[in-house]
Amino acid sequence: DAGVTQSPTHLIKTRGQQVTLRCSPKSGHDTVSWYQQALGQGPQFIFQYYEEEERQRGNFPDRFSGHQFPNYSSELNVNALLLGDSALYLCASSLDRDFLYNEQFFGPGTRLTVL
Amino acid sequence: QKEVEQNSGPLSVPEGAIASLNCTYSDRVSQSFFWYRQYSGKSPELIMSIYSNGDKEDGRFTAQLNKASQYVSLLIRDSQPSDSATYLCAVNNSGDDKIIFGKGTRLHILP
Numbered sequence: 001d002a003g004v005t006q007s008p009t010h011l012i013k014t015r016g017q018q019v020t021l022r023c024s025p026k027s028g029h030d031t032v033s034w035y036q037q038a039l040g041q042g043p044q045f046i047f048q049y050y051e052e053e054e055r056q057r058g059n060f061p062d063r064f065s066g067h068q069f070p071n072y073s074s075e076l077n078v079n080a081l082l083l084g085d086s087a088l089y090l091c092a093s094s095l096d097r098d099f100l101y102n103e104q105f106f107g108p109g110t111r112l113t114v115l
Numbered sequence: 116q117k118e119v120e121q122n123s124g125p126l127s128v129p130e131g132a133i134a135s136l137n138c139t140y141s142d143r144v145s146q147s148f149f150w151y152r153q154y155s156g157k158s159p160e161l162i163m164s165i166y167s168n169g170d171k172e173d174g175r176f177t178a179q180l181n182k183a184s185q186y187v188s189l190l191i192r193d194s195q196p197s198d199s200a201t202y203l204c205a206v207n208n209s210g211d212d213k214i215i216f217g218k219g220t221r222l223h224i225l226p
Contacts, residue, residue, distance in 0.1 A: 031212075033212065033213070033214075040218070041218055042119075042205075042217050042218045042219055043159065043203075043216050044216075045213035045215070048212040048213065055212055056211070056212040056213060058213060088158075090158055090159070092214075101147055101166065102147055102207045102211075102212070102214065103147075103149070103161060103164055104161070104214055105161060106151075106158040106159050107158060108157070108158050109157075109158045
């Protein structure tokens with residue numbers, strides 16, 4: 001049973017650049033959520049995608065955008081990178097019909113460093 | 116602002132003892148409660164979910180929920196060095212997509 005996968009594992013970018021992170025959900029899951037985790041903090045919700053649409057968004061600027069494909073995989077795009085965007089970016093998958101419980105399973109994450 | 120509060124630790128517990136991790140949350144309509152374990156440099160791993168008041172046991176882990184007190188805890192029996200990690204408490208409201216996480220408690224099991 002394939003778990004959540006993310007790519008790349010690590011990325012180094014410079015301020016002002018753009019980055020795209022990718023996620024494939026756990027087999028059988030149809031919903032993807034993205035989180036940002038700064039060092040020493042808990043994950044912070046960025047947004048969630050279901051049926052190829054952004055369903056809910058956390059307190060993140062429009063520089064953060066996403067997409068979900070028909071196969072349920074997802075991308076997170078960040079434009080005009082700032083030093084403060086350096087963090088571990090986590091993708092979590094879940095099953096929409098299980099919304100009452102909303103168990104989310106995380107991928108290994110992408111470590112983004114902005115110089 | 117919905118909040119989830121945890122003691123950051125570190126919490127040091129001798130091997131074989133019971134580790135007790137605590138969490139409080141601010142939103143009374145919260146419905147689902149989760150404990151994630153996160154090893155240094157790794158992603159969070161879901162170890163327990165609880166939805167009703169009372170205790171839920173899974174192996175060496177017991178989650179306890181008290182909605183009236185807005186309090187959820189995790190007990191780890193027979194603590195092992197491999198239990199040393201950061202434990203994240205997370206809360207979700209029914210129909211809400213996002214999960215709100217606490218900052219985590221660092222647990223250190225002393226051999």
